[in-house]
Amino acid sequence: MISAAIMEWERAPAVDDELDRARRRDPDALTALLMRYQHRLYRYLVRMVHDPAAAEDLFQQTWLRVIEKIGRYDPRRSFEAWLFTVARNLAIDHLRRQRTESLDDPGSPARPPVSNPDALERCLADEQVRTLQAALAELPGVYRETVSLRFEQDLKLEEIAEVVEAPLSTVKSRLRRGLEALRQKLGAGFDREDRP
Amino acid sequence: MNEHLEVKELLPLAASGALDASERRRVLQHLAECARCAAEERQWGSLASALAGAPRSQAPAGLAERTRARMLAALDERTERRWNNAVLAGLLLLGWSMGLPALALLRLVRGDLPASLDIDAAGLLAWLAASTVFAWITAGVAVLLIGNRRETVWRNL
Numbered sequence: 001m002i003s004a005a006i007m008e009w010e011r012a013p014a015v016d017d018e019l020d021r022a023r024r025r026d027p028d029a030l031t032a033l034l035m036r037y038q039h040r041l042y043r044y045l046v047r048m049v050h051d052p053a054a055a056e057d058l059f060q061q062t063w064l065r066v067i068e069k070i071g072r073y074d075p076r077r078s079f080e081a082w083l084f085t086v087a088r089n090l091a092i093d094h095l096r097r098q099r100t101e102s103l104d105d106p107g108s109p110a111r112p113p114v115s116n117p118d119a120l121e122r123c124l125a126d127e128q129v130r131t132l133q134a135a136l137a138e139l140p141g142v143y144r145e146t147v148s149l150r151f152e153q154d155l156k157l158e159e160i161a162e163v164v165e166a167p168l169s170t171v172k173s174r175l176r177r178g179l180e181a182l183r184q185k186l187g188a189g190f191d192r193e194d195r196p
Numbered sequence: 197m198n199e200h201l202e203v204k205e206l207l208p209l210a211a212s213g214a215l216d217a218s219e220r221r222r223v224l225q226h227l228a229e230c231a232r233c234a235a236e237e238r239q240w241g242s243l244a245s246a247l248a249g250a251p252r253s254q255a256p257a258g259l260a261e262r263t264r265a266r267m268l269a270a271l272d273e274r275t276e277r278r279w280n281n282a283v284l285a286g287l288l289l290l291g292w293s294m295g296l297p298a299l300a301l302l303r304l305v306r307g308d309l310p311a312s313l314d315i316d317a318a319g320l321l322a323w324l325a326a327s328t329v330f331a332w333i334t335a336g337v338a339v340l341l342i343g344n345r346r347e348t349v350w351r352n353l
């Protein structure tokens with residue numbers, strides 16, 4: 001109850017108004033939302049499907065789906081969580097079609113990122129960052145998704161639970177196991193660098 | 197010892213800002229008296245800050261603009277589809293309303309119009325005339341809408 005009150009207080013009236021207009025399919029409001037969430041949404045999709053071209057396609061499909069479904073979005077809930085849920089469902093359909101990995105099966109390893117990494121990553125000289133990115137990409141789907149939603153998309157745990165349609169306890173355990181697997185992959189090399 | 201193991205399990209979540217208030221208190225209390233967990237907590241902390249601080253990839257240039265164009269086209273199409281549905285509903289209504297005078301006319305010609313319907317021939321003609329005018333207007337609107345739709349399709353090609 002308290003957290004709901006805080007959320008309400010945190011959300012600026014301007015954003016509320018924008019969501020209201022978006023729900024009535026106002027093109028300007030929808031464009032503003034598209035611009036605001038473009039990087040986070042794209043990042044999430046790349047993380048999910050490992051393929052920039054497919055992520056671009058899913059990105060566009062997500063916004064077309066948003067237009068269709070936004071009338072059913074409940075404005076008392078987090079728009080981010082709703083948006084990522086729409087994107088996630090499309091990504092899962094895509095992965096199912098690909099049949100390369102299942103998000104619901106923690107045992108299946110993810111393909112390492114193929115094709116061309118994006119410009120920002122390519123320019124990175126920092127070895128540690130590259131190692132971290134590679135380790136993250138190799139995590140099983142469910143863990144990779146949860147870690148990414150928390151650290152790359154900055155979602156709250158409750159919002160992640162909404163997106164992945166799982167109880168909070170499941171999200172917590174996926175996050176913990178994901179981080180443990182990540183640390184195991186990174187091994188002593190990562191720990192050593194942070195020792196004084 | 198049990199406390200040590202349980203708190204150790206909580207450390208990755210603590211680094212992710214994923215603990216509730218009571219769990220956080222418990223962890224802090226234990227860290228104050230357990231050097232091994234305190235060291236462990238620093239490791240998780242550095243992993244979490246590396247994750248949070250990692251450079252973030254951006255959406256490719258032009259993706260948002262392309263998406264916006266498709267979104268606006270889809271909105272147009274949506275509006276048009278709703279118009280078409282409205283016209284279709286109007287045409288159905290028209291068909292139904294024209295069926296009634298035709299039936300009445302038939303019965304009038306056969307001379308068995310029920311007395312309760314007390315419609316004279318002049319009233320019936322007026323109704324038929326109005327229906328015909330309405331049909332022409334509806335047909336005109338439908339032609340305009342279909343023409344507009346073709347234009348949209350061309351624009352989106």
Ligand SMILES: [Zn+2]
Pocket residue numbers: 199200201203204226230231232233234
């Ligand atoms: Zn301890």
